[in-house]
Amino acid sequence: MDITVNILLTIATAATPLLIAAIGELVVERSGVLNLGVEGMMIMGAVGGFGAGYLTGSPWIGLLAAIVVGALFSLLFAVMTLSLATNQVATGLSLTLLGLGLSGMIGTSFVGQPGVRLPNLDIPGLSSIPVVGKLIFGQDPLFYVSIGLTAAVMWFLFRTRTGLTLRSIGDSHVSAHALGIKVIRYRYLAVIFGGACAGLAGGHLSLVYTPQWVENMSAGRGWIALALVVFASWRPWRVLAGAYIFGAVWIGQLHAQAFGIPVPSQFLSSLPYLATIVVLVLISRNKRLTMMNTPASLGQPFVPDR
Amino acid sequence: MMRLELVKRPQRSALFSVLSPFIAFALTMIAGAIMFALLGVSPLNAFNVYFVQPISEVWQLHELAIKAAPLILIAVGLSVCYKANIWNIGAEGQFILGGIFGSIIPVLFPEFEGPLVLPLMLLLGMVGGALYAAIPALLKTRFSTNEILTSLMLVYVAQLFLDWLVRGPWRDPQGHGFPQTIQFGDSAVLPELMPDAGRANWGFVFALVAAVTVWLMMSRMLKGFEVRVLGSSPRAGRFAGFGLSKMVFFTFLLSGALAGLAGISEVSGAIGQLQPVISPGYGFTAIIVAFLGRLNPLGIVAAGLVLALTYLGGEAVQSALGISDKVARVFQGMLLFFVLGCDTLIHYRIRLIGFAAPQLEAAPKLEEAR
Numbered sequence: 106m107d108i109t110v111n112i113l114l115t116i117a118t119a120a121t122p123l124l125i126a127a128i129g130e131l132v133v134e135r136s137g138v139l140n141l142g143v144e145g146m147m148i149m150g151a152v153g154g155f156g157a158g159y160l161t162g163s164p165w166i167g168l169l170a171a172i173v174v175g176a177l178f179s180l181l182f183a184v185m186t187l188s189l190a191t192n193q194v195a196t197g198l199s200l201t202l203l204g205l206g207l208s209g210m211i212g213t214s215f216v217g218q219p220g221v222r223l224p225n226l227d228i229p230g231l232s233s234i235p236v237v238g239k240l241i242f243g244q245d246p247l248f249y250v251s252i253g254l255t256a257a258v259m260w261f262l263f264r265t266r267t268g269l270t271l272r273s274i275g276d277s278h279v280s281a282h283a284l285g286i287k288v289i290r291y292r293y294l295a296v297i298f299g300g301a302c303a304g305l306a307g308g309h310l311s312l313v314y315t316p317q318w319v320e321n322m323s324a325g326r327g328w329i330a331l332a333l334v335v336f337a338s339w340r341p342w343r344v345l346a347g348a349y350i351f352g353a354v355w356i357g358q359l360h361a362q363a364f365g366i367p368v369p370s371q372f373l374s375s376l377p378y379l380a381t382i383v384v385l386v387l388i389s390r391n392k393r394l395t396m397m398n399t400p401a402s403l404g405q406p407f408v409p410d411r
Numbered sequence: 412m413m414r415l416e417l418v419k420r421p422q423r424s425a426l427f428s429v430l431s432p433f434i435a436f437a438l439t440m441i442a443g444a445i446m447f448a449l450l451g452v453s454p455l456n457a458f459n460v461y462f463v464q465p466i467s468e469v470w471q472l473h474e475l476a477i478k479a480a481p482l483i484l485i486a487v488g489l490s491v492c493y494k495a496n497i498w499n500i501g502a503e504g505q506f507i508l509g510g511i512f513g514s515i516i517p518v519l520f521p522e523f524e525g526p527l528v529l530p531l532m533l534l535l536g537m538v539g540g541a542l543y544a545a546i547p548a549l550l551k552t553r554f555s556t557n558e559i560l561t562s563l564m565l566v567y568v569a570q571l572f573l574d575w576l577v578r579g580p581w582r583d584p585q586g587h588g589f590p591q592t593i594q595f596g597d598s599a600v601l602p603e604l605m606p607d608a609g610r611a612n613w614g615f616v617f618a619l620v621a622a623v624t625v626w627l628m629m630s631r632m633l634k635g636f637e638v639r640v641l642g643s644s645p646r647a648g649r650f651a652g653f654g655l656s657k658m659v660f661f662t663f664l665l666s667g668a669l670a671g672l673a674g675i676s677e678v679s680g681a682i683g684q685l686q687p688v689i690s691p692g693y694g695f696t697a698i699i700v701a702f703l704g705r706l707n708p709l710g711i712v713a714a715g716l717v718l719a720l721t722y723l724g725g726e727a728v729q730s731a732l733g734i735s736d737k738v739a740r741v742f743q744g745m746l747l748f749f750v751l752g753c754d755t756l757i758h759y760r761i762r763l764i765g766f767a768a769p770q771l772e773a774a775p776k777l778e779e780a781r
Binding site: 141181185188189190191192194195196198199202203204205206207209210213324325328331332335369371372374375378379381382385386389390392395408410 | 415417419493498500550554555556557559560561563564565567568571572574575578579695696698699702735737738739740741742743744745747748751752754755759761
């Protein structure tokens with residue numbers, strides 16, 4: 106029983122950064138913007154979070170720094186694609202390349218340093234209930250944030266007027282503009298929200314998952330988060346399900362390596378990436394479903410005519 | 412409160428088409444100067460170490476050619492993809508598979524020697540890269556799966572596969588446990604162009620030939636026209652009878668084969684054996700090269716040399732000034748940003764609008780209609 110609980114806990118820890126980053130990107134894409142820079146914003150959040158935590162000794166300040174760094178970094182993308190109408194695919198790629206380089210440079214002095222870890226939730230009495238206690242009341246704070254964030258985004262997108270406006274911009278920025286909606290302003294806010302989420306997800310990696318700085322520690326998670334949004338056909342609760350499936354794959358291959366299954370470790374390590382491909386194929390096979398759900402103006406630059 | 416406003420030009424600006432890479436480069440230098448100053452190094456001194464010293468002697472120019480060759484080869488292929496609005500970003504993986512496929516002969520059949528070995532290796536490298544690129548192409552055409560994500564995921568898979576090969580079945584039994592294959596025999600090593608002057612090998616010639624060939628194809632042949640039409644308007648392409656699926660395969664196979672050729676050229680020329688890591692991110696840097704070269708194969712040759720210099724400069728500042736060689740990555744990233752930003756000038760005029768400034772040129776009629 107204990108083993109099961111522990112495995113479930115590790116799955117939740119692996120799924121949390123994927124979920125946070127993917128939920129942020131979902132909002133961005135719902136507004137019609139494709140930001141391929143998730144990996145870059147995530148790794149910047151990771152290095153920013155680690156650095157601030159390491160220098161101040163407070164993981165909470167680290168977390169705040171991760172969010173701010175992610176948001177600021179996404180602002181760069183926003184200015185380029187929204188104000189200068191650059192190609193979103195190319196700009197997102199360059200954000201990732203710049204993030205990987207910049208984080209490596211900033212983090213040079215952090216390599217091998219001990220980090221600070223965000224403490225797990227501990228409610229006297231409740232957290233020590235057998236089995237469910239730890240699962241419900243004893244996880245790291247960002248686990249609860251990720252679940253809350255998913256619920257909040259669901260409510261925002263489908264139950265509020267602003268959410269409806271945001272989705273309408275994603276489906277047709279021309280019509281939205283004609284109705285007097287400030288398309289660019291909405292998109293700026295959406296992109297910055299996505300950046301803050303990606304930064305937070307990075308902070309989770311360097312302040313909770315493995316509290317240290319390792320170069321390229323995001324290891325493609327930002328890209329998997331992007332795939333999750335497609336897999337979820339732009340629905341928040343499906344992102345949640347997808348993140349946990351991927352968390353399970355990620356942890357499953359780690360456990361399989363630890364148990365010494367007679368398969369080369371490299372093959373097991375490649376499972377999350379292969380699973381991403383398989384899942385993308387399965388979901389995109391149904392063309393009508395994908396067509397119906399994809400925000401219609403996703404990835405298209407928009408210059409207001411006036 | 413200041414605001415940017417883009418005003419569409421009636422036609423693309425020829426002036427800025429030419430000028431924009433240079434403006435981007437100048438802006439990168441300014442940003443780089445600020446970065447070096449922040450790191451506590453005099454920018455002038457840093458620039459001297461970074462951009463001048465690495466190319467001040469002949470043997471260093473050879474090193475530049477060694478770094479530029481794979482960048483140009485890969486970027487030339489990618490430029491065709493991007494022109495067609497098809498996004499292969501997994502060249503790094505295709506590069507690795509090219510290196511692996513081409514190494515089959517020297518690693519598994521080391522006793523096979525002679526003048527046939529190298530051509531076969533190069534061919535196998537191209538086949539390996541093309542086959543690996545065929546996976547995202549097949550998934551895109553059969554299942555309309557997003558090629559950006561699949562081609563990128565395959566990079567991670569390729570890196571792990573190479574890691575397994577050189578630590579497992581292909582490891583040199585006499586290598587004292589080091590994760591590497593046997594050293595290639597003489598007939599499996601790409602010859603140097605001018606052995607007396609420096610290390611540059613035939614890879615650079617391949618890169619130039621590929622650039623000129625693809626330039627001819629894009630500007631003088633129907634295929635190039637097809638690529639451009641499908642890229643700018645898939646609908647128009649369909650009416651003209653150009654098949655999008657065929658184009659996806661064509662661009663992926665071409666760019667994959669060129670990346671594979673770059674991979675085996677690097678392994679057989681500069682390295683001489685397979686190692687766990689055979690590329691300092693050439694496949695990704697080539698994306699920058701492609702854009703900096705304006706997706707034009709001849710521009711890419713120049714851009715490849717510039718980006719190769721950022722690699723050499725990164726190594727130089729690390730050894731001379733004690734700054735991390737990650738500086739190179741930062742330079743490359745900034746350059747791409749500025750290139751993309753400056754490209755906006757080709758299609759738009761940029762106006763800065765102050766908060767209270769009267770909008771002189773805005774037609775009042777349009778304002779009211781809004």
